[in-house]
Amino acid sequence: MATELRDESRMIASILAGDAQLFHELIRPYERRVYAMALSFLRNEADAEDVAQEAFLKAFRSLAGFRGDAKFGTWLVSITLNEARSRIRRRDAIKMESLDEPQDDQGHSSPALLRDWKEIPSEALERKEVRSLLQKAITSLPQIYREVFQLRDIEQMSVNEAAEALGITVSSVKVRLHRARMMLQKNLAPQLKQMAPKRRWWAWS
Amino acid sequence: MVIECKHVWAHISGYLDQSLPPDVLEQVQKHLEHCEICSAILDSTRNILILTADERVFELPLGFSERLHARLEEEIKGLEP
Numbered sequence: 001m002a003t004e005l006r007d008e009s010r011m012i013a014s015i016l017a018g019d020a021q022l023f024h025e026l027i028r029p030y031e032r033r034v035y036a037m038a039l040s041f042l043r044n045e046a047d048a049e050d051v052a053q054e055a056f057l058k059a060f061r062s063l064a065g066f067r068g069d070a071k072f073g074t075w076l077v078s079i080t081l082n083e084a085r086s087r088i089r090r091r092d093a094i095k096m097e098s099l100d101e102p103q104d105d106q107g108h109s110s111p112a113l114l115r116d117w118k119e120i121p122s123e124a125l126e127r128k129e130v131r132s133l134l135q136k137a138i139t140s141l142p143q144i145y146r147e148v149f150q151l152r153d154i155e156q157m158s159v160n161e162a163a164e165a166l167g168i169t170v171s172s173v174k175v176r177l178h179r180a181r182m183m184l185q186k187n188l189a190p191q192l193k194q195m196a197p198k199r200r201w202w203a204w205s
Numbered sequence: 206m207v208i209e210c211k212h213v214w215a216h217i218s219g220y221l222d223q224s225l226p227p228d229v230l231e232q233v234q235k236h237l238e239h240c241e242i243c244s245a246i247l248d249s250t251r252n253i254l255i256l257t258a259d260e261r262v263f264e265l266p267l268g269f270s271e272r273l274h275a276r277l278e279e280e281i282k283g284l285e286p
Contacts, residue, residue, distance in 0.1 A: 036263035117245035178218035
């Protein structure tokens with residue numbers, strides 16, 4: 001069932017009224033989103049699964065505190081973000097990633113210059129090496145860019161929803177998103193282009 | 206007004222999101238019409254966004270759902286009197 005067609009507030013009311021089993025159905029459409037968020041933070045499948053489970057459990061336990069003014073999906077993303085961040089803090093207590101992160105608006109990144117660019121067809125994703133190249137590029141973005149990119153371009157949230165989930169302003173979302181996209185272009189475009197025509201009919205270059 | 210490549214790069218993201226103000230949009234579009242380099246940057250960025258949005262990039266591990274729902278079931282059962 002499409003998310004839009006489900007009456008989530010009604011489901012939540014029923015769960016809170018005692019039909020706890022309905023929680024299984026409530027979260028089904030969000031499993032991949034929560035896992036992907038966790039993975040892009042933790043960069044490790046086992047940790048990501050663990051954090052995703054914790055996030056769903058936490059959502060279940062604190063469902064009574066969910067106020068209907070945000071979408072359930074957005075609320076769930078905030079919980080996942082908090083879980084992932086606190087896991088990272090515990091895990092990387094010594095290695096402080098945040099110290100290495102550039103501030104918004106600072107630094108100029110120039111894109112990868114390619115004289116011609118032909119589209120890489122999405123069939124390329126059937127190749128494991130292409131998928132892992134993309135995963136690696138996303139997970140290696142500094143955290144403040146990675147989270148915005150994840151919400152906006154992978155989970156397709158609106159700029160406003162992403163701002164709400166992250167607790168930052170809409171203009172910060174836009175600035176960070178731009179930087180994230182440009183970093184990925186610079187990193188990925190030359191590599192994708194290079195991986196190109198092993199098969200003759202993908203005339204990419 | 207003619208704008209430089211660097212100026213266009215600052216608007217790639219806004220261009221893709223169709224959130225540029227009309228005057229900027231017009232300048233960027235004019236530039237793109239004759240600049241192969243910026244057109245390639247735009248095309249490659251757009252393509253990367255299409256690829257990264259694909260569900261196959263971050264797939265759920267085998268058995269993820271089963272393990273998750275089993276754990277939730279334990280939690281739910283634990284609440285029952």
